[in-house]
Amino acid sequence: MSALKFEILAKCSRTNARAGMISTIHGSFDTPAFMPVGTRGSIRGLTPEQIKSTRSQIILANAYHLMLRPGPELVAELGGLHKFMGWDGPILTDSGGYQAFSMADINSVDDEGVTFRSIVDGSTVHLGPERAIEVQNLLGPDIIMAFDDCPPAVDIDGQDDESGNIKTRPVVNPADYAKRLQVAHDRTIKWLARCKDAHKRVEDQSLFGIIQGGTDFSLREKAVEAVCNIDLPGYAVGGVAVGEGPELIRKIVEHTAPLMPWAKPRYLMGVGYEKDIIAAVQAGVDMFDCVLPTRNGRNALAFCKSERLHLRNSQYKADPTVIEKGCSCLCCCGGFSRAYLRHLFASKEMLGPILVSIHNIHHFQSLLLDIRKAIREDSWPSLERDWPVLEATEARPVSTDTLT
DSSP: OSSSSEEEEOSSSSSSEEEEEEEEEEEEEEEEEEEEEETTTTTTTOOHHHHTTOOOOOOOEEEEHHHHHHHHHHHHHHOOHHHTTTTSSEEEOOOOHHHHTTSSSSEEEEEOOOOOOOTTTTOEEEOOOOHHHHHOOOOSSEEOOOOOOOEEEEEEEEOTTSSBBBBBOOOOOOGHHHHHHHHHHHHHHHHHHHHHHHOOOOOTOEEEEEEOTTTTTHHHHHHHHHHTTTTEEEEEEEESSSSSOOHHHHHHHHHHGGGTTTTSSSTTTOOHHHHHHHHHHHHHHOOEOOOOHHHTTTTTEESSSSSEEESSSSTTTTSOOOOTOOSHHHHHHTTTOOHHHHHHHHHHHHHTHHHHHHHHHHHHHHHHHHHHHHHHOOHHHHHHHHHEEEEOOOOOOOGGOOOO
């Protein structure tokens, strides 16, 4: 079989939403899909079986962190990422570029890539298009991401030099924002071509290109044209979770996604909350990832269909009910009460973060399950009825030129 096959099985008559299936060498997953994030080859605190219990079909791992430790060469020697982490389903890895820009102590960024100091041992590391692809080829996931230049949001203070090269941390002030966006656009297109040339495992790994452009809609249009002109199995919208507010993110996605090829998977990187996902699905997005379910789960915040619970609050001290009545996650089906969960967090017992993380991932997978059902049955209003947390997100007009 080919490395990736995408089938669109149903379309929403009210929006650009579509339901489908993506098949890979390691199995298939339904779309729209939500990918839990296993940054270092592990969704923190959870076993593969616990992750599967949430109805997750594909997960994400981070090439930057795995490159630094334990190293992609070691992972390859031990049989690849699937075997290494005990997950037999599809895996996507990001290129590591975003983390190199946002997390590392950067020495320089130029047309060859990023040179930074390792957060593990302080050594100097260079990451460019060729190395980013080599790392992911060695790790062995099913879907790999191109190395791109992701500019920060406009409201962050900082300086660029005249060439667009960054000498400190990757920050931009409003006066330099347009210049920085253009530099990022040009680099991303050049790097994508280099990534495609460097990709050595086309028979079992699928390379996705990334569309940048920040908040400049015209530049987003140029990026879609340039990136999607390079024939790849799928494409992603990047650079929309780096400091913008939710309304601006929604507008960018609604403008960009319908311009992308209809017959290829569309992936929105790093987003998000339930309303963000709904808006993006309506625009025609097929894939999502975000750390929200697990990061919040580790901090005692539980997502529910109608509210969010801060389980450290004293109101739950003697509450005998489960997080959410009717929820089929291991936490709720196990009968673990809000009072018990509060006790676990107060006592700093690791079971608390584990149980709430399981519930939160299950919550997001339940949302995607209902989204897919609403698309298949053409019953979009049912989401508003069944998910009050969405606050009646309205349907938006279909862009008919994409329905081809």
